[in-house]
Amino acid sequence: MPVVEYEKALLPNIASNETEWLKAYEAGGGYAALKRALGMTPEELVNIVKDSGLRGRGGAGFPTGMKWSFLPKGAKPRYLAVNADESEPGTCKDRPIMEKRPHLLIEGIVCSLLAIESEWAAIYIRGEYYNAAKVMQKAVDEAYAAGILGDNAMGSGKKAHIVVHRGAGAYICGEETSLLTSLEGYRGYPKLKPPFPAISGLYGKPTIINNVETLACVPLILTRGVEWFKSYVHEKSTGLRLYSVSGHVKRPGVYELPMTVTMKEMIYDYCGGIRNDHDLKFVIPGGSSSQWILPNNLDFALSVEGVASAGSMLGSAAIMVFDHTVCPVWAAVNTSAFYRHESCGQCTPCREGTAWMHKILMRIENGGATMKDLETLINVAGDGRPNTGMISGKSICALGDAAAWPVGSALKTFRHEFEEHIKLGYCPYKNKRYWMANGKFVNETFEHKPTWGAHH
């Protein structure tokens, strides 16, 4: 099938290793949106963003304009926290924005500060993104020197301050309230909701948290227009989107596409299909928290609604592709190990549940598990749908859900393989060898095909 090329508005320079510093950014038309925004009222700005249909690009997909309008009138001060914690496994699309087009993000932040009548924003960058933090700090320094940031932003008389703040290794700090707690200087514990951050957030004040990519869209909407943004649409999902594709495709990478593209097109057209002519085993559409999709179910659009209709979630748009050499039990072990390691430990179901699931899964994978264990695991993890099982819906934050859903989904889609592991007492994929990026690491000596095909 011929591959349809779309424009790149967010990351036209994605292939370059150069950073677009202030001079280059302005030469390319940068900060025109901010100049426009300075001439508008906050209400106008919020309405533009509402009209555009922009939804959060971090994972929850909440309509951005609506979130902004939740701030209580008149309550000051209010803050903006930029979620650059990007830690959802499979996701690597905020980093290129920060490293290659830092001023796009800065412009988006300042426009948003105007919209929500805030004077102070913090960019919370995960600790592992050393380079992104350095680039952002240098760009922020440039912006201060040029008078874009400061007590008199662009001569408007309004204040706009940005602090670049680094995390120190905690996936949970990508959860919005946990990000705030970490920013306040504490362990990254999610807060009880309600009250929601728009009412009581950072330091107890009204706060908006937005993802990097979400804010990067704002200047584009202001310069290119709402109609342009809405011209890319699937159901209620508008605008171009950055997809992080990884795993066993021929061309992994970050793809900027409208959300009308289907999963099948993404894997086979844009990414060149499965490496080494292997078969597709399963695909995860939205980061490791999302439910697994089987090969017979790929004809859905990669929008919020489209992926939901396929029984999963778009989340952070991190697509991971697994070929037939991957043992689903092993993948479940790896996923549950991640959540076990990242659980903050505050609440009972997540703290105990993530560890328990991992322990049972390890025994299924390595031997020593019984069918009773499988029943227990299904009971604990649920079936991949929200509020099923002992963890989902009972924890303080969504990490409990995020830990349970993939395990529940794996159990549902590959139940027979879990049973086979238990009956055998070992993993039948054990002779496999992994392939490195250019396929040249160790030669494959593997030949396991499941005795019955993917079903459901």
Place this chain on the structure above:
Amino acid sequence: MPVLAHRRDEIERLCAKYPSRRSALLPLLWMVQEQEGWVSQDSMREVADIIGCTAAEVYEVVSFYTMYNQKPTGRHHIQLCHTLACAICGSAEAGEYIKNKYGFTHGKSMSDDGRFSIVEVECIGACSNAPAMLVGETLYGDLTPESIDSILGAHA
């Protein structure tokens, strides 16, 4: 021995950027680690004093976040991702390769000559360039045995 005594002006400027002084806690710990390579109990007490909280509160933070080293590391600290995307693209083999070739004996995480230390970490956000690792502050993706040799060889 107070390690940040000579940087008090810089510290006050840092604290002034935030509406609440406590927010400077994580940045201060980064300052200590970037200067000393790790965060000791004494420096935790010092940071507690600067912020105005208890040493227990500082240790709560240090022990929560995985990137604060509570022990000295090798001259070049390797953080190798082992989460899903990297794991299905060879991170285990990359780890074995590094440990076998670069002087890590008996399952230790520090090479015998103190040149490298290695730790397996969760997803570092380089998934489409799997397998990936950080050496010091630099990210390297698309690892192969050759590229590993080239990268680590350049770190004396």
Place this chain on the structure above:
Amino acid sequence: MADQTVHPSLKPGTEDIRFFLNDREVVGKKGETIITVAAREGVYIPHYCWHPSLSVAGNCRLCLVEVHLPDPRNPDAPAKPAPKPVIGCQTPISNGLRVYTESKVAQECQQGMMEFLLVNHPLDCPICDRGGECQLQRYSMEYGAGHTRMADEKRKFHKPQADPLIDIERNRCIMCTRCVRFNDEVGGEHVMGVFDRGEGNYIGTFGQGPVSNILSGNIIDICPVGCLTSRPFRFKARVWELAQTQSTSIWDASGAKVTHWTRNRKLMRTTPPSRKAHDRYTVNEDTEEFIDNITRFGSDFGLHADRWDESRIRIGGTLIPGAFVEAVRQAAGSLAKTKVNHGADSIAVLVSPRATMEEGFLAAKFARTVIGNDNVDWRMSFATAASADAASLAFQHADGDLNDGFSAVVLVNGDYLHQVPTFAMRVKEYARLNNKPVIMIGHHHDAYFSKCAGRRQYGCRPAETSRALELLSLAIKGDAAGNGELAKIFSVAESEVASLVDLLKGVAGKALLIQSLEDMNGAYLPSEVPAALTLKAALGATWKYIPVLRDRNAFGLYAVGAQPGRLPGSEEAVRKAWKINEKAQIPTAGGQHARDLVAAIEEGRIKGLLALGADVLYSYPDQDRLLAALEKLETFVVSDLFNSEITRRATVFFAAASNLERDGVMADLEGNLARLKDVDGPTGGARPDWETLTGIATMMGSTAFAYESVEDVFNEMIRLVAPGFRGSFTGLELAGPANDHSVQDPGGARRRTPAYNPGDYRVDGAHLRWSSEPFAGAIPAVAAEAPAAAGQFLLTWGEHVQGDDYHLNHASIAHLLKAKPYVEVHPADAATLALEDGKRAVLTVGTESIEVTARVRKGPAQGTLYFPAGLGGLKLTGLGESLTAGLQPALETELASV
């Protein structure tokens, strides 16, 4: 972190909210959460992390309930199930909400959470002290699934050796974080923390140090499981073997209630009042009636090996044990003889500040009617008689309490946390949670209040406090001429003084002026008390006054007239009650002050002494001088518990009943009564003092001591002291509240609602108050102290509950309860000395030096040091003269560790 949740013990709103609880319509108040209203309606929701005194954590998830939400656009439509269950401890009630606590969803949540908690919990029940009062055991039975499916290895921790009093068994911890929050919020310092992350996270202290604050023992009770247990109590008994006696602390003038748990009469442990769960009383894990560590761990002094439990008479040079009757005869005889030989005024009666009101009453009656003098006193801790009288003036005008909170509080001096711990806790917590102004004036500010956001501190030198209060009252009355002088005293700008005056004037509603009488042994009280009372008068009628003295029954002894110049009631009533002839004089003047007693004995004016308690004599600072004086007495009758230096000099010794062996009533700082309760009678040949005094008085010929029980004494006493009393002696006994009382009334115990406080004056009418007239007397001037030389500081001091104390010295773990000497130094002074918090330093006073730990706090005023005397090492017999002291960092040696 910013606490997003509403604290349980904040007062809810006034608007009614109607909602449904298990399909029954109930009413609550706006702002209340599901859990409290449910408890009130008899529906108990299981919980671990929620506690009525602590911020809401919402992490155990055991209180998850099913809710159905009404549709705001369609109120008549049936409520729809919410997408997820919600936690009952944090979810506010709303109109039309339908809550189900026992539905399938709720039960699944409860079973699920219980199973999760048991996944890693060790099967320690057979060896765990918490067995029988454990919430994990209880909830497993009531809400659990009854079996575990866990077949993997449990996570395990090494056991820390951190605290001498509190055992931490980490494997049992369910991470509810009650202990962490308690220390941070109530204890005042975030000394415990949660370390590491995820399943492997654990609770501990930094560097495995101890949990070092006077209220730390309470985490033992509020820990729902056996993670935090009492080390002194470890493995000693099973709780169901123990008898419980509800009594009151004899250490804390706050009036704290306790439960003594005994086995075969022997005290095994002391806790806050137990509460009824099902058919039995157990420790109350939701208790708000926190007690200090001395009360908790130090109440067993009656078991000390040096206990003398038989009366003794001096024959020749030795004290020979004998029958009680013999000792009574001997005491009566020798007192009568001394009276005949040297006159009535040659005999003095001393009463322990920990005596009951009945004992003080009888001691005073004995002095006035049997001996015929005014020489009865208990106030040994004051530097001079004038200080003691100033303290009594303070009591005369006391009219404050913490009922229903306050709009603002002024604290004059004081180290409240270490003197009246639970009173300090209640004041501090109310001010902190309700964001009330806390204005601290004087040479020492209690650092315990450092987390009160509304705190304003004004430091001055000790001799200047009185002048500061005086100038402040003038300013409030409108005369700002002294503002400049006041600004200089406080070392602040004059505008700051003006703003303070405005703040005070702007306070609406009940406010409190709290003054410590403990500093410097009361040296400056003769001026400071009138100054404080003048300030109170200036502030107006809504301001109430609470003087603070740490002696447990100070108020009670003042009330019953156990001191010179006071009668327990009107003269007419006393005459009638004591059957005193109309023509006879009741001696109420010229009495011997306790503090001057030693001099009086040395000068031969006092020949006979009857002391109820040797502890009152132990408080005299120069023990050598005291012991020498005692040997000069012709008659020395002492009723006490122990063989000690003091009691060995008696001519007659009466074995007294201990704090667990007698009944009586004590009064607290707020003028409420509390019952001391006898567990099972006195040990051996010991007798309660009411019997001893009755015996001696009767044998000396009095017919007015015909008491058959201590209740008889109480009835006579209370009719005089509080004619409005409408309760009874037995009615003052505390019964443990019901199981869920703390849940349905968060903050109730702290507010001392009558359910928790049978001695509440609002219920029994016994309000110990004496003067309602505003004070209009003069304020004596105080000579300014000489400024300290360069490099020196003015030394200030006060009492400390963990210091040298006659009874505490005999507690079984006294060595673990005493605190090491420390000095509080202001941060600015510490900086000039290059002294860091927690480091060792050398304090030099005159020619004496001791090693102390430096505590850098905004406690003492700049230029002064605060030293808790009694933590040992320095003889501060300066008796109120201002002292200067030097402080230097200690030299670091290889052996010294931080």
